[in-house]
Amino acid sequence: MTDTPKFRRQIPEERKKEMVEATLRCLEQKGSEGLSVRNISAEAGISIGLINHHYPSKDDLVAAAYEKLATDLLQYVVRLVEQSGGTPRERMSAFFKGYFSSEILDQKILRVWVVFWNMSEKSEKVRQSHDRTYAGFRAQLEQMLCDLVNHPGIPDFNHRLAAIGLSAMLDGLWLEWCLNPATFAPEEGLRICEAWVDGLVSGAFDL
Amino acid sequence: MTDTPKFRRQIPEERKKEMVEATLRCLEQKGSEGLSVRNISAEAGISIGLINHHYPSKDDLVAAAYEKLATDLLQYVVRLVEQSGGTPRERMSAFFKGYFSSEILDQKILRVWVVFWNMSEKSEKVRQSHDRTYAGFRAQLEQMLCDLVNHPGIPDFNHRLAAIGLSAMLDGLWLEWCLNPATFAPEEGLRICEAWVDGLVSGAFDL
DNA sequence: TCAACTGTTGAACATTCGTTCAATTATGAT
DNA sequence: ATCATAATTGAACGAATGTTCAACAGTTGA
Numbered sequence: 360m361t362d363t364p365k366f367r368r369q370i371p372e373e374r375k376k377e378m379v380e381a382t383l384r385c386l387e388q389k390g391s392e393g394l395s396v397r398n399i400s401a402e403a404g405i406s407i408g409l410i411n412h413h414y415p416s417k418d419d420l421v422a423a424a425y426e427k428l429a430t431d432l433l434q435y436v437v438r439l440v441e442q443s444g445g446t447p448r449e450r451m452s453a454f455f456k457g458y459f460s461s462e463i464l465d466q467k468i469l470r471v472w473v474v475f476w477n478m479s480e481k482s483e484k485v486r487q488s489h490d491r492t493y494a495g496f497r498a499q500l501e502q503m504l505c506d507l508v509n510h511p512g513i514p515d516f517n518h519r520l521a522a523i524g525l526s527a528m529l530d531g532l533w534l535e536w537c538l539n540p541a542t543f544a545p546e547e548g549l550r551i552c553e554a555w556v557d558g559l560v561s562g563a564f565d566l
Numbered sequence: 567m568t569d570t571p572k573f574r575r576q577i578p579e580e581r582k583k584e585m586v587e588a589t590l591r592c593l594e595q596k597g598s599e600g601l602s603v604r605n606i607s608a609e610a611g612i613s614i615g616l617i618n619h620h621y622p623s624k625d626d627l628v629a630a631a632y633e634k635l636a637t638d639l640l641q642y643v644v645r646l647v648e649q650s651g652g653t654p655r656e657r658m659s660a661f662f663k664g665y666f667s668s669e670i671l672d673q674k675i676l677r678v679w680v681v682f683w684n685m686s687e688k689s690e691k692v693r694q695s696h697d698r699t700y701a702g703f704r705a706q707l708e709q710m711l712c713d714l715v716n717h718p719g720i721p722d723f724n725h726r727l728a729a730i731g732l733s734a735m736l737d738g739l740w741l742e743w744c745l746n747p748a749t750f751a752p753e754e755g756l757r758i759c760e761a762w763v764d765g766l767v768s769g770a771f772d773l
Numbered sequence: 774t775c776a777a778c779t780g781t782t783g784a785a786c787a788t789t790c791g792t793t794c795a796a797t798t799a800t801g802a803t
Numbered sequence: 804a805t806c807a808t809a810a811t812t813g814a815a816c817g818a819a820t821g822t823t824c825a826a827c828a829g830t831t832g833a
Contacts, residue, residue, distance in 0.1 A: 368780050368829050391598075391684055396821060406782045411822060413780095466687075473684045477598055479745060480677070490746055497749075523750050524735060524758040527742060531734025534741070538686060539697055542704075543730050551731040554771045555762070563770030564761045575799050575810055603791060613812045618792060620810095 366405075375413050375423070378403050382424040383471065390470040391477070394421065422484035425475045429492035432463065437499055447506035448560075454503065455552050458529060459545040469537035497522045507560055514562035521559060521566055528552060573612075582620050582630070585610050589631040590678065597677040598684070601628065629691035632682045636699035639670065644706055654713035655767075661710065662759050665736060666752040676744035704729045714767055721769035728766060728773055735762060 369377075381403035385393035393399075396417055400407050414420040436454060443453035457463070478485045501522035508515055532548040558564060576584075588610035592600035600606075603624055607614050621627040643661060650660035664670070685692045708729035715722055739755040765771060 364829065365827090366781055366829075371780080374780080390687065395819075397819085407821095408783065408823080409781060412782095417821065469683075470687070473680060476676070476745065477680045477684065480597065480673075486746075493742070493746070493749070520750070520754055520758055523739070523742075523754070524762065527738030527755075527758070528731060528735045529738070530741060531736070531738030532730070534737060535700070535730075535734060538683065539693075539700070542700075543727070547727055547730070548734075551727055551734070551773070554773045555731065557772055558765040558770035561770045563765035563768045565764055566758070566761045571799060572797090573799075573811055578810085581810085602789075604789085614791090615793080615813065616811060619812095624791065 371413055374405075374409070378405070378410065378413065378420060379424050379427050382420055383428055386424070386471040386474055387467040388470075391474045394474060418478070418482055419484070421474075421478060422482050422488065425478070425485050426488045428468075428471060428475075429488055432468075433492050433495050433499070435462065436496070440499070440503065447503065447510070448556075451503050451507065451556055452553065455549050458533075459549045459552075464533060464536055464545055464548075466537045466540075469534070493526075497526050500525050504559070507556070513560050516559060516562075516564055517566040521564070524566075525552070525555065528555060578620055581612075581616070585612070585617065585620065585627060586631050586634050589627055590635055593631070593678040593681055594674040595677075598681045601681060625685070625689055626691070628681075628685060629689050629695065632685075632692050633695045635675075635678060635682075636695055639675075640699050640702050640706070642669065643703070647706070647710065654710065654717070655763075658710050658714065658763055659760065662756050665740075666756045666759075671740060671743055671752055671755075673744045673747075676741070700733075704733050707732050711766070714763070720767050723766060723769075723771055724773040728771070731773075732759070732762065735759060 378399070382394075382399050385399050385402050389398075394417075396407055396410050399420070400410060410417065410420060414423070436457060439457040440450050440454050443450050445453075475485060475489070479489050480486070501518050504521050504525070505518050507513060508518075529552065532543075532551065535542055536545070536548060559566075585606070589601075589606050592606050592609050596605075601624075603614055603617050606627075607617060617624065617627060621630070643664060646664035647657050647661050650657050652660075682692060682696070686696050687693070708725050711728050711732070712725050714720060715725075736759065739750075739758065742749055743752070743755060766773075
């Protein structure tokens with residue numbers, strides 16, 4: 360008779376991390392239908408009651424999951440730019456290439472995001488997390504756009520509005536592709552964004 | 567004793583219409599939380615059982631609600647363009663003006679849309695409705711962009727990709743404003759789109 | 774070796790959900 | 804007036820939900 364322990368104790372910090380990751384896996388697989396405490400606890404290999412022991416309510420766990428996914432995706436795109444050397448324009452292209460790769464252009468992520476959007480109005484934490492990470496995303500774009508201008512012969516423009524517009528175009532393409540991948544190919548989305556930047560630096564925009 | 571009838575009989579067609587409208591009101595008010603048959607039937611002033619009498623399941627009612635909202639919004643923007651005379655460029659501006667008005671740029675609509683996005687993967691009807699209305703929306707944009715080119719001195723471009731890009735930018739701006747209206751003002755979103763079109767017709771885009 | 778601590782369990786509870794269906798009743802034809 | 808039709812009702816049902824809490828058990832330090 361091997362005496363295998365019925366469970367393994369863990370420090371709250373690590374257990375919480377596991378639960379957050381399990382929550383994201385559940386959301387990626389089944390969207391809002393996978394968000395029950397029973398499904399999450401099964402995915403994490405823990406009991407039902409443990410969730411409310413570490414989190415005041417389920418919504419707090421989901422808010423923590425939003426925080427992680429949003430931060431991870433932001434980090435992903437930031438590293439894309441950092442790792443790619445070259446000119447500012449080349450770095451922008453590297454960013455686009457990563458954005459329209461299967462890492463981000465993924466229907467599984469939309470499944471998660473839709474649940475978060477649904478929560479953002481009710482959960483203060485989710486809304487704050489959105490505002491913070493989205494501001495970071497736009498700041499990254501604005502910095503890249505700014506770098507483009509710091510070269511001779513490039514006309515200036517309203518960096519803030521340009522970042523908002525580019526961010527919107529990226530999000531809109533991402534969303535529509537996830538809802539119906541037949542509408543356009545990822546390479547076409549990439550081309551649309553490249554053309555937008557080319558137009559911007561050519562001074563055609565009155566921004 | 568006045569003998570007020572306990573209910574009023576209606577032909578299925580009209581009753582269904584009432585239920586669809588009640589469903590949309592519920593979604594606008596409370597999002598997915600307002601989508602229960604009890605809440606909908608209370609809003610419509612009918613009994614619980616009547617929903618399943620006219621619709622095989624609740625999902626079919628929601629799909630019908632999607633169909634109506636999507637069609638209504640598409641009709642709204644189409645009429646915006648039809649009613650505005652003037653040059654193609656002025657009609658485009660009229661369209662933008664209507665799009666960034668409180669009629670469409672409304673957090674209530676996002677509440678509804680998020681629920682539909684969540685359903686689109688599971689419900690064949692909802693997905694078909696999305697594909698159809700979204701194609702109509704893009705076709706409208708493509709026609710307007712096409713009209714812009716049919717004037718002398720305007721360089722040509724890939725109408726399909728341009729429509730996809732503009733559609734994405736509109737959607738992205740709409741979504742982000744609904745999630746956080748503090749990010750930018752509606753007039754700024756309008757300006758971003760106007761600048762995009764100006765850049766397009768100036769030939770700055772390689773589309 | 775033995776407590777003290779606390780991470781962990783899972784049955785139980787009160788709600789809420791979508792759906793069903795037998796009974797009811799408004800309505801139009803005869 | 805009477806009847807057949809079908810629109811409407813609402814109680815009932817089983818399934819699923821988030822949360823609670825008393826009991827359990829692994830871990831650690833003395």
